[in-house]
Structures are given as C-alpha cells and as structure tokens.
Amino acid sequence: MNKNIYELLGLAVALSFILALKGLSAPKTARRGNLIGAAGATLATVVVFFAPLGEGKSHHNTILIIAAIAIGVLVGVPAARKIQMTQMPQLVALFNGVGGGAAALVATAEYLNLGDGASTAEVVATVFTVIVGCTSFSGSVVTFLKLQELMTTRPVVFPGGRFVIAATLAGVLGTGGWTISSGGNTPLLVMGGLALLFGVLFVLPVGGADVPIVISLLNAFTGLTVAASGYVLQSTLLIVAGTLVGASGTILTRKMAEAMGRSLFGTLFGAFTAKPQVATGEAEARSVKSGSPDDVAILLNYAQRVVIVPGFGLAVAQAQHTVRELADMLAAKGIDVAYGIHPVAGRMPGHMNVLLAEANVPYEQLVEMDEVNPTFPQTDVVLVVGANDVVNPAAKTTPGCPIYGMPILDVSEAGNVIFLKRSMRPGFAGIENELLYDAKTTLLFGDAKDSLTKVVNALKAL
Amino acid sequence: MTSMAILTIFALSIFVGFEVVSKVSTTLHTPLMSGANAIHGIILVGAIMVADGATSTLETSLAIAAVLLATINMVGGFVVTDRMLEMFKGKPKAAKAKDAEAAK
Incomplete structure (x- = not known):
C-alpha cells in the first residue's frame, strides 16, 4: 500500500x-x-x-x-x-x-x-x-x-x-x-x-x-x-x-x-x-425495628412523596422491574415518586442509571443527588433498596472511616426510612450504618425482589 | 518522524482529550470510561506491527500473546460499551410508543 x-x-x-x-x-x-x-x-x-x-x-x-x-x-x-x-x-x-x-x-x-x-x-x-x-x-x-x-x-x-x-x-x-x-x-x-x-x-x-x-x-x-x-x-x-x-x-x-x-x-x-480502619464491630447487638411487607405498604400508601434510593443490592436481586412496578402503582395513586440517584450508586458512576434504563424507568424520575437532597425534609417515605454506603451518615460524622467526606443522600431528613436489606451485613465499604438503628427506620429483610413483590401485592390488597 | 513533530502531536492530543470529555454528565461516566477503554485496545495495531516483524521465537510468542490480549480489550470493550448504551437508547423509543398508544 x-x-x-x-x-x-x-x-x-x-x-x-x-x-x-x-x-x-x-x-x-x-x-x-x-x-x-x-x-x-x-x-x-x-x-x-x-x-x-x-x-x-x-x-x-x-x-x-x-x-x-x-x-x-x-x-x-x-x-x-x-x-x-x-x-x-x-x-x-x-x-x-x-x-x-x-x-x-x-x-x-x-x-x-x-x-x-x-x-x-x-x-x-x-x-x-x-x-x-x-x-x-x-x-x-x-x-x-x-x-x-x-x-x-x-x-x-x-x-x-x-x-x-x-x-x-x-x-x-x-x-x-x-x-x-x-x-x-x-x-x-x-x-x-x-x-x-x-x-x-x-x-x-x-x-x-x-x-x-x-x-x-x-x-x-x-x-x-x-x-x-x-x-x-x-x-x-x-x-x-x-x-x-x-x-x-x-x-x-x-x-x-x-x-x-x-x-x-x-x-x-x-x-x-492508609491507616488501619476504625473498628466498627461493637454496634452489632443493638436492636433494630423490622417490619412486614404490609407495614411498608401502609406507610407508602399514605405518603405524599416517596423517594426510592436504589443501590447495588437492587441490581443483584434483578429487582429493577419490580421497583418500577411499585413506583408506577404509587404514581397512579397520585403519590409523588422520584428515584434519588447517588453518583456512585452501584459500583461505578452512572451504573445505576444504566440498570434503571434497562427497566424503562422514565428518565425524568431519576433525580441526581444535588437536586434530591433539599427535598428530603418534604419527603414522607424513603425506600432504600439494597443501598447502604450512599446513605450512611458515617460519611459525615465519623472522621477516619473509609467513606468519610463522601457526599451522601440525606435520607435521615425524611419522615420515614425503609431499608430493604438481605441482612445486617455492612455495605461494600464495610462500615456499620447508624441509620439502621434510628427510630424512624423500618427494616424489611429479604431478597429485594421478593420483598418488593410482597409490598406490591400488599399495596394491591389495600 | 522528528521529536518535535511527535511532541506537537502529543501536546495537541492532550488538549483534544481534555476538551472532548469536559462536559460529560455523570450518567455517562461508566460508558465513557468503557469506550475509552476500548479505544486503547488500538494497541492491537502495535501488536500486529511487532508480530509482523518478529523473527525469533521469543519475540513472536510475546507479540502473539499481545495480539490476543489486545483483541480481547478492543473487541470486548466496544461490545460491552454498546450494550450499556443500547439501554439508554431504548428509552425514548419506549416512551414514544406509549405516547402513541395514549394518543389513540
């Protein structure tokens, strides 16, 4: 040539x-x-x-x-x-x-x-x-x-x-x-x-x-x-x-x-x-409030504004379609629904947007952190699905912990916080989350998809 | 190629690289990283050039291994990026279809 x-x-x-x-x-x-x-x-x-x-x-x-x-x-x-x-x-x-x-x-x-x-x-x-x-x-x-x-x-x-x-x-x-x-x-x-x-x-x-x-x-x-x-x-x-x-x-x-x-x-x-990590084991034995899918459905049903915070757990459970079904039902009841997307929700920046796009979640419901944070005080219920580190107040309160300084979603400002979690296991960064023990927090244990399906069914029955 | 020409190309490429991604939205961080990742798979061209000129067994084995790895990087990178973006693209269409149904 x-x-x-x-x-x-x-x-x-x-x-x-x-x-x-x-x-x-x-x-x-x-x-x-x-x-x-x-x-x-x-x-x-x-x-x-x-x-x-x-x-x-x-x-x-x-x-x-x-x-x-x-x-x-x-x-x-x-x-x-x-x-x-x-x-x-x-x-x-x-x-x-x-x-x-x-x-x-x-x-x-x-x-x-x-x-x-x-x-x-x-x-x-x-x-x-x-x-x-x-x-x-x-x-x-x-x-x-x-x-x-x-x-x-x-x-x-x-x-x-x-x-x-x-x-x-x-x-x-x-x-x-x-x-x-x-x-x-x-x-x-x-x-x-x-x-x-x-x-x-x-x-x-x-x-x-x-x-x-x-x-x-x-x-x-x-x-x-x-x-x-x-x-x-x-x-x-x-x-x-x-x-x-x-x-x-x-x-x-x-x-x-x-x-x-x-x-x-x-x-x-x-x-x-890097310093050896602050030990965070002593909180294990404290009590948490866990609820049933019916409790969660009732909380959601009487809310005016619901913010869903999706995390990696949602992706692992392949629950993005179920979460959209739930969001659509709530929206049909006239409840204001938004997804609060942390920039690093999932494992990479923008990862969660990809996953939710896969489930055809309307683009305008995806709200970025800076926009959703000021709305939490007016939010009745925050539904945290398989997320942990991105809502962990330790990022603000515990200097020396690995996520200290990371901006978080201020879900503790909202009226109620519901965590859908598989277990009490800490998140990806391996830090205990104080918010789980808060009085306004309800935990619903189980696979995110199963739990969401039960909540959807409970909502239908209401 | 003179050193000066190479330096010029290098400096200009840095600025272009800075400039083209300066306005990227958070949503696209992951696909952009993946796309850039696929682009450096272009080392495949270098691997082929070296393999093409290799005469000893050692050189050939190293270069052929490089061809294999670089191909995985390049082809896999572009395919996985396309898969991510496919999902972004599906959305407006689905929304349009819904609107069309609603209009009926």
Whole structure:
C-alpha cells in the first residue's frame, strides 16, 4: 500500500476516535460515537496488514496473528455479550488490564527486536510502557477480584505496608534506571516483575468505594502506555489514540473523584497514607425495628412523596422491574415518586442509571443527588433498596472511616426510612450504618425482589 | 518522524482529550470510561506491527500473546460499551410508543 494512503487512513482512524469520545459525552450521540470508534478500530486493524514495509523486510507470522485475533474475538465478544449488567464494572477492569498487559508485551517484544540498536529515548519509552502496563495489568486483576468479591472488598492494610509499597516503587524506578543505563534483558525482566508486584500493592489498600476511581485511573495509564509504544513503533495513530485516552481518562477520573467527594491525590496516594480502619464491630447487638411487607405498604400508601434510593443490592436481586412496578402503582395513586440517584450508586458512576434504563424507568424520575437532597425534609417515605454506603451518615460524622467526606443522600431528613436489606451485613465499604438503628427506620429483610413483590401485592390488597 | 513533530502531536492530543470529555454528565461516566477503554485496545495495531516483524521465537510468542490480549480489550470493550448504551437508547423509543398508544 502506498505510504501516503496508509498514513491518511491512520489519520482518519485517529479522527474517528476523537469523534467517538466526543459522541460518548452526550446521551443522544453516545451509541453512535461508540460505533464510530469501533469502525475506526476495525479499519486500523485491517489496514495494518497492508502497511508499507521498509527495504528488505517481509511479513511474518500472518496466520498466527489472524488466529490470535480470532481467538481474542471468540473470548471477548461472548464475555461482553453474556455478562450480567451488575458485573459490568469488573469486566471493564479486566479488559483494561489485558490492554495494559498487551502494551507491556508489545514494548518488550520491540525492545528485543531493536536489541542494542535502540536509542535512549526508545529505551525510556519502553521502560515507561513496561512499568505502567504491568502495574495496570496486575492492579486491574486485583480490582476485578475485589469487585467480583473473590477477595475482601475492604482496604487491605498491613503493618509497615506503606514502606513495602515505597520500597517496591523505589525498586521499580531503580531497575528502570538500570535498564536505561545498561540495556540487556535481565533488568527489564526484573523491572516488569517488580511493576507487577507494585500494581497489586497499589490497589490492595483501596477500599471498595474507591475502586471505580482506580479503574478509571488505570484506564488513563493504559492509554499513556499505548502512546509510549506508539513512540517506539513510530506510529502516529497509537500516539494520538493513547494520548487521547490518557488525557480524557485523567479528566474523567477527576470528575468521578469529585462526584464522590474524594481528592484524586488522596486516592492516588491512599496507599501511602492508609491507616488501619476504625473498628466498627461493637454496634452489632443493638436492636433494630423490622417490619412486614404490609407495614411498608401502609406507610407508602399514605405518603405524599416517596423517594426510592436504589443501590447495588437492587441490581443483584434483578429487582429493577419490580421497583418500577411499585413506583408506577404509587404514581397512579397520585403519590409523588422520584428515584434519588447517588453518583456512585452501584459500583461505578452512572451504573445505576444504566440498570434503571434497562427497566424503562422514565428518565425524568431519576433525580441526581444535588437536586434530591433539599427535598428530603418534604419527603414522607424513603425506600432504600439494597443501598447502604450512599446513605450512611458515617460519611459525615465519623472522621477516619473509609467513606468519610463522601457526599451522601440525606435520607435521615425524611419522615420515614425503609431499608430493604438481605441482612445486617455492612455495605461494600464495610462500615456499620447508624441509620439502621434510628427510630424512624423500618427494616424489611429479604431478597429485594421478593420483598418488593410482597409490598406490591400488599399495596394491591389495600 | 522528528521529536518535535511527535511532541506537537502529543501536546495537541492532550488538549483534544481534555476538551472532548469536559462536559460529560455523570450518567455517562461508566460508558465513557468503557469506550475509552476500548479505544486503547488500538494497541492491537502495535501488536500486529511487532508480530509482523518478529523473527525469533521469543519475540513472536510475546507479540502473539499481545495480539490476543489486545483483541480481547478492543473487541470486548466496544461490545460491552454498546450494550450499556443500547439501554439508554431504548428509552425514548419506549416512551414514544406509549405516547402513541395514549394518543389513540
């Protein structure tokens, strides 16, 4: 293929990514944006097989490459198609991790290929890609394990942890310097291993509630590794695409952190400042008021305004359709119904909007936190379905707890609070919720979907 | 490519990256992150370039592994993003259908 045509096509692909990101920032154009991006990526993948080769070079491994792509498609597409919407965040984390791993492998292979002929700048870019790619890979695997609840979702902090992390980071940077100064394969290998370890240590102390920010941050990092590999491979497309993701990912991470009332710095360096958690076990034996579905139905029936606060528990129980049925019934009785959506309800910002959209909840009933908070004093009943951390007053009252400082939905301002919960188990962040013991709180234990169905039936009988 | 040209491309891309997502609503944080995630799957192109030029067994194995991982990242990323957005798109249509029924 003619070199100019090849580069023009590369430019078209780069532009398609800009349009994709632009489209993804507005609800109307989001889906089209994603498709434009996918079309661009497909075009780039096809075109690269026809890339003009330098003098005396020939194509290698074409069949192997196509086979690897075919296997990748066979793994990736079913995973993305079949995953339950509740498990989506960890799938995104995993996709991000393999991307980071791929970038590290590309840089390593090219480093071997260049051998002693590599310029210092190329070695620096390689070192950067391997460090960040490996960190992103192992870090993403840990976030996956946390979100999938294959390991504890609480911050893992061990004595002297920050020194171990600092030492590992120093080791990574030291071996990086070693690789740059002396070249050779051993330093790069040691560095990669240490970077993998650093990724694990970096994410371990992060509490469940901060995991989304870390995924977004690792995502931005992976973008930068792609840009750095683009430098080594002399590919403008990779430089542009990687930098775009790095820059937009950084902004997105900051926005997410803002939505959760976290400083990005605090999350980034949380690993170095993490303190062992305040013990929160002593409240277990206190009494709570639990009610029957009939009690809940009566409370709802005589309310004028009801706010539903959906959380991850609703998603797990697949109760979004039942909750909409209940909301529709209440609305038909002339009761003012709204959904109070915390920015990080679910496991990622915007996750709950996706889940409720799936159940065809009317968009105008979804009220964001800043708008719904002032209305709680005029609200008769708040129905908290499978949420906990986002309504936990500890975020305001208990300095030192992992969610301290996170803006919450002030449901305690309302007349009555009904919690639909499976058990007294604390939420994802692992903190006891004082509100459960409040006099105005009624608990309805059980699977969210069963409980809601019973409440709906009780309402029908009234 | 000269270093200056690369630096220019890099700097301009940063600004474009900042600019295009500066007005995103909270609702779209998750799909946008997922979409950006799919876009960095473009490392697949780099993986193919390296695999295409690889001669030793070690290089080839590393590059082919990279092709596999990058494909999962890119294809899976775009598909899962589309699934998320499919739900957003379904809504106005359903509402319209209801309105149409009500009009009858």
